[in-house]
Amino acid sequence: MKTLGFVAALLLMLAAVAFFVVARNTPDAVDFEDVDLDARVKQFLETHAWGGRGAANVPAVDGLTLHNIVLEKGYTRALEIGTSTGHSTVWIASALSKTGGKLITIEIDEGRHRQAVENIKAAGLSDLVDARLGNAHGIVPALEGPFDFVFSDADKGWYKSYLDALLPKLEVGGCYTTHNVGGLFSGWFSDSGDYMDYLNGLPNLETTVDSRGRGLSISYKVSE
Ligand SMILES: C[S@@+](CC[C@H](N)C(=O)[O-])C[C@H]1O[C@@H](n2cnc3c(N)ncnc32)[C@H](O)[C@@H]1O
Numbered sequence: 001m002k003t004l005g006f007v008a009a010l011l012l013m014l015a016a017v018a019f020f021v022v023a024r025n026t027p028d029a030v031d032f033e034d035v036d037l038d039a040r041v042k043q044f045l046e047t048h049a050w051g052g053r054g055a056a057n058v059p060a061v062d063g064l065t066l067h068n069i070v071l072e073k074g075y076t077r078a079l080e081i082g083t084s085t086g087h088s089t090v091w092i093a094s095a096l097s098k099t100g101g102k103l104i105t106i107e108i109d110e111g112r113h114r115q116a117v118e119n120i121k122a123a124g125l126s127d128l129v130d131a132r133l134g135n136a137h138g139i140v141p142a143l144e145g146p147f148d149f150v151f152s153d154a155d156k157g158w159y160k161s162y163l164d165a166l167l168p169k170l171e172v173g174g175c176y177t178t179h180n181v182g183g184l185f186s187g188w189f190s191d192s193g194d195y196m197d198y199l200n201g202l203p204n205l206e207t208t209v210d211s212r213g214r215g216l217s218i219s220y221k222v223s224e
Contacts (some may be wrong), residue, residue, distance in 0.1 A: 027106045030060040035067075040124040041094045048087070048119065055085045055112065058153070058179065062213035063091035066151055069175055069218065076101030077171075081162055082154030083107035086116030088179075092151060093125040095165040103129050104143070106136045106154070136162070145169030153179040159195045167202070167221070174221050176205065182215040 032042055045060065058066070070078065070092055076099050083089055083105040093103050107113040113133040120129050132139060136154050140162055148171045151163050159178060170176055181196055199207050199217060207219040 008206040030064050035064060037094055038097065038124065040122070041090060042121040044090055044119065045087070049183070055087075055115075057084055057087035058091070059213045062179065062210075062216050063088055065210055065213070065216060065218075066177060067091040067095045069177070070095035070101070071098055073148075073173075073175065075098055075100050075175065077145075077147045077166045078103040078149040078151070079143065079147045080105040080151045080153065081140060081181075082152070082155075083116045083131060084109075084112050086131075088151060088153060089116060089120060089129060089131070090123045090125060092149070093120065093128045094123070096128050097125060101128070104132065105129060106132045106134065106139050108133075108135050108154070132203040141165040143169065146171050146174075148177045150174075151179070152177065156180060156195075160198055163199070167204075169220050172221050172223060176219045176221065178213050178217045178219075181217045182211055 008018050032046055035042075037045070045063070066088060069075075076095060076096065078092055078101060080089055080092060080103060084107065086105075088105065089105050093117060095101075095205070096103055096151065105116070110133060113131065117126075117131050120126055120131065126147075137158060143166075145166070146169050150166055150170060152159055154162075163176065163178075166176065178195070196209075196217065199205065199219060202219075203217040204221055204223045207217055210216045210218060
């Protein structure tokens with residue numbers, strides 16, 4: 001009987017921890033009333049919190065951070081690697097609609113790319129987004145640049161190669177962000193340790209990690 005009680009208490013505790021983890025990673029963590037967003041963008045983000053199985057969209061807290069960086073720094077030439085169904089795309093493009101900028105985003109999966117194009121349209125941002133279907137391994141090194149904002153959120157094993165290809169094309173003062181590094185349970189999605197060591201070792205980047213969502217590294221380029 002005692003053992004049963006102990007197991008029940010343990011399960012209750014685990015459920016409470018799981019609830020806390022899920023709650024801090026859902027769009028509820030952002031009060032949309034406090035964010036100055038276009039009505040169609042707000043409508044999209046509020047009604048599409050769940051992007052579908054396997055979509056792995058950013059939680060709103062990370063989306064809002066990306067949005068605010070672009071807006072506050074006035075960035076206009078943005079690149080996203082890993083569109084999925086376009087949630088982070090909408091957050092970033094929403095900020096670009098205020099700075100007068102444009103975004104290139106790349107996705108390898110045709111179904112998710114198609115859904116993203118629809119979602120971007122629903123949010124009223126099609127004119128600002130060049131959504132490309134294909135393998136970023138080949139597309140990224142061929143991009144001309146320059147960029148002042150990058151969000152890297154595709155295959156984690158290629159993070160370093162994307163960074164190496166893009167750093168020379170990132171303007172001084174620009175920002176390079178990477179998802180799923182160092183947040184709670186980020187190890188479940190990627191082994192980000194080596195990448196973070198590499199990122200932190202680069203002398204022309206100043207890097208911090210925002211761990212409120214799923215671990216977002218934010219690196220400003222301070223010199224060539
Ligand atoms: C974590 S999801 C991106 C989530 C998206 N940024 C969002 O918040 O809505 C990663 C996406 O990267 C895509 N991907 C993986 N490897 C890729 C590659 N080599 N080239 C382009 N896209 C890739 C996957 O198909 C997947 O949709």
